[in-house]
Amino acid sequence: MHFFTGGKKVKKSGSNQRTRRGKWIARGYLFPSAAGVLLFFVLPFLIVFFYSVVDNPINRQFVFFDNFVMVFQNAAFQQAAKNTLTFSLTAVPLAVVLSLLLAMTLESKIPFKSQFRTFFLSPMMVPIASVVLIWQVLFHYNGMINEILTFFGRDKIDWLNSSYAQVVIVVLFLWKNLGYNMILFMSALSSIPRDIIEVAVLESATPFQIFWHIKLRYMSSTILFVTIMSLINSFKVFREIYLLKGDYPYDTMYMLQHFMNNTFNRLDYQKMSAAAIMMAIVMVIIIGILFLTENYFGKDVEE
């Protein structure tokens, strides 16, 4: 849009002034957000990067990438990375698939839909400390699950101090997260255009074909969102494990956040920062792949 009419320099100047003023006002409005992002996201990240390249937070001697090499070779870090990866690769797909199945089940015509929905959402309302207490009662060596096992003549299992520990954590994670994911999927399912499904039915498409070619494609962005959220939540499972077993749990429950938490407490900021940066890089790669996948599956829907 041009306001310049007849070469009057005064008018042009006034227009520029307004534009400049508008820019400054925009910057003024933007400043709080930009400052917040800088202060709470960019700056901490830079500080973490700073600590990752110095020998320790007290001496602060530049050591280049030595910390990354040291942490990468550390047996505890390797164990934590392996456990975290195993847990995420198991728990996240299960959380997505099971919640999608639940959502589809509740979308179909079954009785007590509303009650089931409330039932699956209820774990979200229970405080985590109480959840952990219940879990301790259930999975303690003399807990309810082992009582049931012994009733059927099986040996007791030390659930929280054995290789079964991660199974307990996966179950706890699913119990806590399925309801929320399910609600997201139900919302996505309800927003799929009915006419397309009706046309597909008229064209004699099978339910599987409708699910695969229509529903799944329309829900691709929701699936991506749920996957990312579940992935992030899978890293947060440290909270439950910490409440169950403290700083040093059985090795199958030892997660990356244990490593970071413990190294922080022992003033090994350099180890913590190097581990955090490596974890962030892996996260960026995984989320990047998820975005590419979503773009690939969802592009014809967007078109």
Place this chain on the structure above:
Amino acid sequence: MEKLKKGLGAAAGLMLLIAVLSGCGKEEKQGGQSGKEFVYVPEYANLAVSCDYMNSITAAGDYIYFTGDTYAEEEGGEYRSSLYQYNLLENQVKELMKLDEESNKSLSSMAVAQDGNLVAVFNNYEDVTDENGEVIDSKSTLELCRISTTDGSVSDTQDITGALGESEWAYVQYLCVDNQDNIYACDGDGGIHVFSKDMQKLCDIKADGWINSMVTSREGDVYVQYYGNGSGTEFRKVDVAAKKLGDNVAGISDGSFGGIYFTGATKSILVSSNDQVSLFDISSGTMEDLFKWLDADVNGDNVNIAGELSDGRIWAITRDYGAEEAKYELIYLTRKKASEVKEKEEILYGALWLGSDLRKKIIDFNKTSDQYRITVKTYMTDDYETGLAQFNADLTTGSCPDIIDLSSIDFHQYASKGVLEDLYPYMEKSGIRKEEYLENVLKAFEQDGKLYGIMPQFYITTTLAKASLIGERNGWTLSEMLDFVEENDPENVFDYASRASIFYYCIYNNIDEFIDWETGECSFEGEEFIRTLEFAAKFPEEYDYNQEREEGLSSKLRNNKLLLMQTSISSVQEYQMMNGMFGEPVSFVGYPNGEKKGNLIQPASGSVGIGAKSKHKDGAWKFVESLISEEFQDSLVSEHGNYGFPIKKSALEKQFELDMKPEYYEDENGEQVEQMKTSWGYDDFSMDIYAATQEEVDGVKALIESCEKLSGNVDNQLINIITEESEAFFKGQKSAADTAGVIQNRIQIYVNENR
């Protein structure tokens, strides 16, 4: 232009970042005098009267009144006692009356009335005799009277024994006078008895608990502080009109023992805790903190009485009860602008908590140093974890204290992070040869040949057993210890031992036997650990403290019902007593340890290091140096043994010489007979201690030489894991092997993480 703007923006962002990061290293003004507008400057005055004990001290305006007792050796070793009036403004004393003329009478407490004269309570002790004149009993009476502060004359004497209750041994703990000249006498049982100006009983008021303090406020009301029933300490007005205690005054004691209370001159009450001095205004319920005792170079633990003078100064009388020659000190504290006070280089002393010995040493250092002044920052205000987190935060943000108190922190962890300075170069620079000190004790704070901490004084924690049973040795492995106990099969290993304490004894001072830090391998699944678990399980879960003790400790040890005794040795006298207790020679075998070095060193009066990032390292070293100076080390030598050995060899030798020096008395034939130096006791055993023999001193020397490790330097995380997992075994829920497996698994992560 656009590029320039972007460049400027980026530069601004970078500067912001640098500012934040560099702010981390900026020296922060800490506690103490720093940043304060006003400070209180102490001035020490010699008391104008010499007395060994000052009792019944009461203050009014610029005067104090007290009874002064002096030991008169030339008069047959009796105490001379007088009542004094002391003018604090002019530092002059006046003797009002002599109190020792009647041996059966003593002044127990007093207060100043509105006319400036004293109201006092005398205790009279009388022997009750039978018809033959034989003493068959004694009784005590209490007399309330007035004493003129002009000439010391006594008037208006009244017997108040019956008025204080039925007990024949009633006494007056505190005495106060209000603005109506009513007299308040507090007995030792929570009772307050109020008398009118003409000494007629007005009423009795009872507090719900034991009264800690009674004070008259500036306004002329009388208040008591006492432990309420389950509500902590309470501070209430004594309401004579209502004949009861008033409502709790909030803000002055608040559920804890706030301190001691004195009548204020500018506000209602002056409160002195062991930490600071404050003024409390009752009408507004506000407390004004004046200063910290430590900042004014006064040890708050030693303050007997304090108050405000009419010229605005604060005064205090202190007495160092810990000193060998304790004497009273009168201190005037003048409020001055901080800018008017001679500036000294400030040294920050960081401690989780400050022990009394180091507190005293800091005060002495501040008093004597013209160049440096130590201010203290204590981190453990709430709990240990919070305090440690705050300390760590200071380290990482560049606010590292100049001197770090190593009590309650794992010095290895901080030394390996570069927090602590190597002290050997400082010693060398100051011409201090480490050969002059007990090198094995210095070694306790060594890491990779560098010295990260110093303790001026230490004692030894060890385990004793009969030499006839265990042989002459000063160390053993865990297997040897288990074999020894199993072979002898005693009732118990130690006195009061439980399953957990025995397990703790076997493991926690020996944790390195199960962890190889070089290879990162743990051996908790090994035979030895499993055997230890099974061994501990044989003993009772809890010691039954209610059971009747038919035999004392010494008797049990002599009869082999107990095999071992965990104890500490802090003096030659204690060593002598321990030998006496077993009734035969003992071996100081120590805690089980893979290297057989189980006699452990424990700092007796704290330990300190210097912050590697300190900007005042020279000043910090001056303080640390003073702890190992000849003068200070010699001051630790005590006639009858101190609580701990000095680390300087020459001082230790002086201590040994004193320990071996016999003391004599002259018998009726005029002959010198050796007498006991002191006596020691433990449980059922007591012993007169005579001069130590050369053999005993050699034994102590050998014991000291056998030590080189610090006691209790195990990470709590390891203790928590082992305690948590072993519980299941002790409760019979799991096998020893399974328990050991879980412990191995969890500790392996800890070890891997910390390599």
